[in-house]
Amino acid sequence: MQEIKHFINGEFVGSQSGKTFANLNPATNQHIGTVHEGGQIEVEQAVAAARAALKGPWGTMPLAERMAILHKVADGINARFDEFLEAECLDTGKPKSLAAHIDIPRGAANFKVFADLFKNVPTESFMLDTPDGKGALNYAVRKPKGVIAVISPWNLPLLLMTWKVGPALACGNTVVVKPSEETPRTTTLLGEVMNAAGVPKGVYNVVHGFGPNSAGEFLTTHPDVDGITFTGETRTGAAIIKASSAHIRHVSFELGGKNPGIVFADCDLDKAIEGTMRSVFANCGQVCLGTERVYVERPIFDEFVKRLKAGAEALQMGAWDDACTSMGPLISQEHKQKVLSYYQKAVEEGATVITGGGVPMMSGALAEGAWVQPTIWIGLPETASVVQEEIFGPCCHVQPFDSEEQVIEWANATRYGLAAAVWTENSSRAHRVAGQLDAGIVWVNSWFLRDLRTPFGGMKHSGIGREGGVHSLEFYTELKNVCVKL
Numbered sequence: 001m002q003e004i005k006h007f008i009n010g011e012f013v014g015s016q017s018g019k020t021f022a023n024l025n026p027a028t029n030q031h032i033g034t035v036h037e038g039g040q041i042e043v044e045q046a047v048a049a050a051r052a053a054l055k056g057p058w059g060t061m062p063l064a065e066r067m068a069i070l071h072k073v074a075d076g077i078n079a080r081f082d083e084f085l086e087a088e089c090l091d092t093g094k095p096k097s098l099a100a101h102i103d104i105p106r107g108a109a110n111f112k113v114f115a116d117l118f119k120n121v122p123t124e125s126f127m128l129d130t131p132d133g134k135g136a137l138n139y140a141v142r143k144p145k146g147v148i149a150v151i152s153p154w155n156l157p158l159l160l161m162t163w164k165v166g167p168a169l170a171c172g173n174t175v176v177v178k179p180s181e182e183t184p185r186t187t188t189l190l191g192e193v194m195n196a197a198g199v200p201k202g203v204y205n206v207v208h209g210f211g212p213n214s215a216g217e218f219l220t221t222h223p224d225v226d227g228i229t230f231t232g233e234t235r236t237g238a239a240i241i242k243a244s245s246a247h248i249r250h251v252s253f254e255l256g257g258k259n260p261g262i263v264f265a266d267c268d269l270d271k272a273i274e275g276t277m278r279s280v281f282a283n284c285g286q287v288c289l290g291t292e293r294v295y296v297e298r299p300i301f302d303e304f305v306k307r308l309k310a311g312a313e314a315l316q317m318g319a320w321d322d323a324c325t326s327m328g329p330l331i332s333q334e335h336k337q338k339v340l341s342y343y344q345k346a347v348e349e350g351a352t353v354i355t356g357g358g359v360p361m362m363s364g365a366l367a368e369g370a371w372v373q374p375t376i377w378i379g380l381p382e383t384a385s386v387v388q389e390e391i392f393g394p395c396c397h398v399q400p401f402d403s404e405e406q407v408i409e410w411a412n413a414t415r416y417g418l419a420a421a422v423w424t425e426n427s428s429r430a431h432r433v434a435g436q437l438d439a440g441i442v443w444v445n446s447w448f449l450r451d452l453r454t455p456f457g458g459m460k461h462s463g464i465g466r467e468g469g470v471h472s473l474e475f476y477t478e479l480k481n482v483c484v485k486l
C-alpha cells in the first residue's frame with residue numbers, strides 16, 4: 001500500500017501530527033494508499049518554503065532558464081507517462097483511454113504552453129507631455145505575484161492543477177498546492193519530476209488534507225499567501241472568500257456549472273449526437289464544462305432522444321485498464337449517494353426515465369465501486385431541481401423547444417454561466433445565439449475543444465476572473481508602472 005506524503009521544500013515529508021486518511025479506489029472501494037493529513041504546521045512550513053524560494057535562485061533566474069526548466073517538467077511527465085496514467089486512474093477509476101488522451105498529455109502541455117506564451121507578451125508604454133517640454137516616459141513591467149495557493153478538485157486532477165501551476169511558475173511565482181483529498185497521487189508524483197527537472201527547492205510545494213478546519217482552510221487563510229486560485233464547487237468558493245477576506249489578495253475562481261446544449265433542427269445530427277454523448281457522459285459526467293441540460297428543437301426531438309439513448313446504453317462500464325471500458329465510476333461513495341439522490345428526485349418531480357436511473361450490476365472486484373447508470377430524463381419543467389442544480393454525474397434532461405427566443409431564455413435561466421454548446425449548420429444563427437448566451441465559453445458544433453490561449457472562466461456563480469493565455473498573466477503577475485521624467 002502506497003504512503004502518500006507532503007512535498008515541502010523539495011522533500012517528501014509526513015505529518016507531524018501523525019494523522020493520515022485513506023486513499024480509496026472508487027472503482028472497487030478498496031483502500032489503496034495512506035495519505036498524510038496536513039495541519040497548521042505543514043501549511044506553515046510550505047508557505048515559508050515558498051516565500052523563501054522567491055528570494056532564492058528562482059527569483060533571479062534568467063527567463064530563458066526558467067522556461068527551459070518548465071519544458072523539462074513537461075518532458076519529465078511524458079517520460080513517466082505510464083506512472084502518471086496509473087496514478088490518475090487508480091485515484092479516479094477513469095478509463096485509461098480517457099486519461100491517456102486528455103489528463104496526462106494536457107497536464108504536461110500546461111507547462112510548455114504557458115512557458116512559450118509568456119516569453120512574448122509585451123507591456124505598454126506611453127510618452128507624457130510635461131510643462132518643461134521635455135516629457136516623461138511611462139512603461140509597465142510585470143512582477144511575479146508571490147506565493148500562490150492552488151486549491152484543486154478531483155475530476156481532472158493533474159490537468160486542472162497544472163493549468164494553475166504551469167502559468168504560476170512561468171510568471172516566476174512559487175506555489176503551495178492542496179489537491180483534492182480524493183486524488184492525491186499525481187500531484188505528489190509531480191514533486192519527483194520537479195526535483196529531476198531542476199526546479200529549485202520550495203518553488204513547488206504540496207500539502208495534503210481536507211477543506212474546512214484542515215489544510216485547505218489553513219492555506220487559504222494564511223496571511224503570507226499573495227493569491228488564491230481555486231477550482232471546485234461554488235459553495236466552496238463562497239466559503240473560501242469569506243474565510244480569507246481578512247487578508248486582501250486576488251482570487252481566481254473556477255466554479256460549478258449547469259451547462260446547456262442547444263440542438264437546432266438544422267444541425268448535423270451525427271455530429272450533435274456524438275458531441276452531446278461526450279459532453280454528457282465523458283468522465284462519468286464529472287466535467288465542469290459538461291452538459292446536463294439538453295434542448296432539442298421539436299422536429300428532431302424524438303429522433304435525438306432515441307439516438308442519445310442508444311449511445312448511453314452502448315457505454316461500457318469497467319476497469320480502468322480494460323481497453324473496452326468507455327465509462328468509469330463516480331469519484332466516491334459519497335458522490336454516488338448525491339447523484340442517486342438526484343436520480344430519485346427526478347422521478348419524484350415527474351420525469352420520464354428514458355434510460356438508466358439506478359445502479360448497474362458490476363461483478364468481481366468492481367461490485368462495491370461507486371457505479372451509477374448513465375441516465376436520460378425528459379418531461380420535467382425548467383424549475384425542477386435536476387434541471388437547475390449541478391449534479392456532476394452521467395445524466396441529462398432533454399427538453400423540446402420551439403423557438404430561438406424560448407431556448408435562449410431557458411438556457412440563461414440558471415444561476416450558473418460556465419459553458420454552452422450550440423449545434424446548428426446555420427452560421428448566422430450560431431453567432432446570434434452564441435452572442436446571447438450567459439456563458440464564459442460557447443462551443444459551436446463542438447465541445448471541449450480547448451485552445452489554451454483563449455480566456456477561460458465562468459459568469460454569474462460559475463466563477464471570478466479569467467485564466468488562459470494572457471489572462472493568466474493578469475492573475476499571476478502584478479503590473480507596475482514606472483514613470484521617468486526626461
Ligand code: NAD
Binds near residue numbers: 151152212254287
Ligand atoms: P470541492 O469544492 O468540493 O473541492 C475542491 C477543493 O477545495 C478540494 O481540494 C477541497 O479539499 C477544497 N476545499 C473544500 N472546502 C474548502 C475550504 N473550506 N477551504 C479551502 N479548501 C476547501 O469541489 P470538487 O468536488 O473537488 O470538484 C467538483 C466541483 O468543481 C464541481 O462543482 C465542478 O463544477 C467544479 N469544477 C469547476 C471547474 C471550472 O473550471 N469552472 C473545473 C472543474 C471542476
